[in-house]
Amino acid sequence: VKESPDSDTLAIYDDVQTITLYDLEQRAVIGIIGSDEYDTYGDGGFTFLGQDKFAYINVENEVCIYDLSDKEIVK
Secondary structure: OEEOOOOOEEEEEOOOOOEEEEEOOOOEEEEEEOOOOEOOOHHHOEEEEOOOEEEEEEOOOOEEEEEOOOOEEOO
16 A cells, blocks of 8 residues: 555555555545556555656556546556
8 A cells, every 4th residue: 555645545556456546535446557557566566646646557568647636547
């Protein structure tokens, strides 16, 4: 589990190699990044970029940036 800098969002990496982005204030799932998208680096292949962005390495070894507010990949 990794926490965003503002402590509002959690990134939860589980046993089936899925990352769940969870909003603590709204108590809701923001997004799910499945093992078909996320390259299995464990919890070392993703991080928060400030309070509103999330970065991870995809299966093609590219860095993807996920906008937590818009709930979409922006890069």
